[in-house]
Amino acid sequence: MKKDIIFDVIKNSPNSLTAEEIYNDVSQNINVNLSTVYRTLNNLVEKDLVTKVVRQDKIAYYELANNEHKHYLICDNCNNAYSTDMCDLDKIARKIKKETGFNITSHTLEFHGICPECLKNVK
Amino acid sequence: MKKDIIFDVIKNSPNSLTAEEIYNDVSQNINVNLSTVYRTLNNLVEKDLVTKVVRQDKIAYYELANNEHKHYLICDNCNNAYSTDMCDLDKIARKIKKETGFNITSHTLEFHGICPECLKNVK
DNA sequence: AAAAATACGCAAATCATTTGCGAGTACATT
DNA sequence: AATGTACTCGCAAATGATTTGCGTATTTTT
Numbered sequence: 383m384k385k386d387i388i389f390d391v392i393k394n395s396p397n398s399l400t401a402e403e404i405y406n407d408v409s410q411n412i413n414v415n416l417s418t419v420y421r422t423l424n425n426l427v428e429k430d431l432v433t434k435v436v437r438q439d440k441i442a443y444y445e446l447a448n449n450e451h452k453h454y455l456i457c458d459n460c461n462n463a464y465s466t467d468m469c470d471l472d473k474i475a476r477k478i479k480k481e482t483g484f485n486i487t488s489h490t491l492e493f494h495g496i497c498p499e500c501l502k503n504v505k
Numbered sequence: 506m507k508k509d510i511i512f513d514v515i516k517n518s519p520n521s522l523t524a525e526e527i528y529n530d531v532s533q534n535i536n537v538n539l540s541t542v543y544r545t546l547n548n549l550v551e552k553d554l555v556t557k558v559v560r561q562d563k564i565a566y567y568e569l570a571n572n573e574h575k576h577y578l579i580c581d582n583c584n585n586a587y588s589t590d591m592c593d594l595d596k597i598a599r600k601i602k603k604e605t606g607f608n609i610t611s612h613t614l615e616f617h618g619i620c621p622e623c624l625k626n627v628k
Numbered sequence: 629a630a631a632a633a634t635a636c637g638c639a640a641a642t643c644a645t646t647t648g649c650g651a652g653t654a655c656a657t658t
Numbered sequence: 659a660a661t662g663t664a665c666t667c668g669c670a671a672a673t674g675a676t677t678t679g680c681g682t683a684t685t686t687t688t
Contacts, residue, residue: 383654383666401645415668420645422666436561438613440675441644455607466601475616478589483621484578490561492613493598498606506635506685524676538637543676545635563644564675 384414388422392432397463398445398454435490453490457497464497507537511545515555520586521568521577558613580620587620 391407392399399407405419423444426432433447437456443463455464475486514530515522522530528542546567549555556570560579566586578587598609 385666413668417646417669418667421647424646436559436563438559440559440563440565442563455601455605455609457607464605464607466605471614478578478616482578482587482589483624484580484587484616484618485620485624486578486616486618487581488618489614489616491594491615493601493607493609494611494613495607495609497608501606501608508635536637540638540677541636544678547677 384408384412384418385422385425387412388414388419389426389431392426392444392446395445398435398443400441400443404444437492438494453493455493455495455497457495457500460497460500462497466493507531507535507541508545508548510535511537511542512549512554515549515567515569518568521558521566523564523566527567560615561617576614576616578616578618578620580623581617583620583623585620589616 387408388404391404401416401419401423404423405414405416408414408419423432423434427434427444427447430447432444434442434444436442437454453466455466456462457464471489471491475489478484479486510531511527514527524539524542524546527546528537528539531537531542546555546557550557550567550570553570555567558566558568560566560577576589578589579585580587594612594614598612601607602609
């Protein structure tokens with residue numbers, strides 16, 4: 383079924399994708415409806431197979447729910463997202479937990495700025 | 506004009522507000538239209554007087570564009586947002602800048618979990 | 629006070645995402 | 659194979675936060 387194909391697209395993508403991007407990709411091979419893509423994505427997120435992150439542009443991005451935690455550097459100029467695995471947030475999370483009693487289970491982090499490529503072109 | 510009243514609401518709020526919350530607040534005193542609130546907010550954001558942050562719930566939250574950097578602990582149970590000023594991200598940002606050349610200008614960080622209050626009630 | 633610029637209300641538009649419904653398909657049980 | 663039950667999908671309409679066009683008021687500038 384189409385769920386597998388949609389999941390494959392996510393699995394094979396090095397970066398996170400929007401529902402529309404997934405839809406376009408899948409549509410090249412088979413017929414699907416956008417709502418099917420959304421339904422499937424929600425399904426995969428529920429099953430913890432896929433992670434959904436809403437960015438400042440208000441669009442949801444989906445990626446493989448992998449163990450290794452990633453964050454994005456989003457260029458305000460070209461709007462590309464570069465991922466980084468640098469994240470010392472667990473330390474901060476522990477500190478917050480200790481000082482506030484808040485039981486933190488997850489976090490999202492988004493950096494904004496200008497990527498090296500754009501920096502070159504702007505100058 | 507209404508811009509001042511809207512700005513006052515934001516100034517006097519200890520936490521970030523949605524457009525609707527601001528609208529409700531302002532409406533208690535004067536007549537305004539929701540679109541006026543939105544227009545004014547965009548205006549204030551443009552002038553760097555107000556900061557807009559889109560959260561995972563896809564709703565934009567507005568707060569005074571203040572110098573002191575805050576992040577939110579959002580309870581997945583009661584949906585309240587607790588703010589914290591703990592943020593060692595500048596260190597991480599510098600590291601990323603050095604290693605990737607990405608010129609980071611801002612970031613958003615959102616912690617999710619269960620707040621102490623809800624923890625008590627759930628148990 | 630007239631002209632030019634803003635502010636505002638109202639209704640309609642937008643856009644990502646969701647949902648109701650009805651039809652198609654798969655799988656299990658007899 | 660036949661029946662039942664549960665998904666899977668497509669399609670069109672609905673949602674909900676936010677934006678926009680437009681005409682009218684109100685302010686600011688001259």
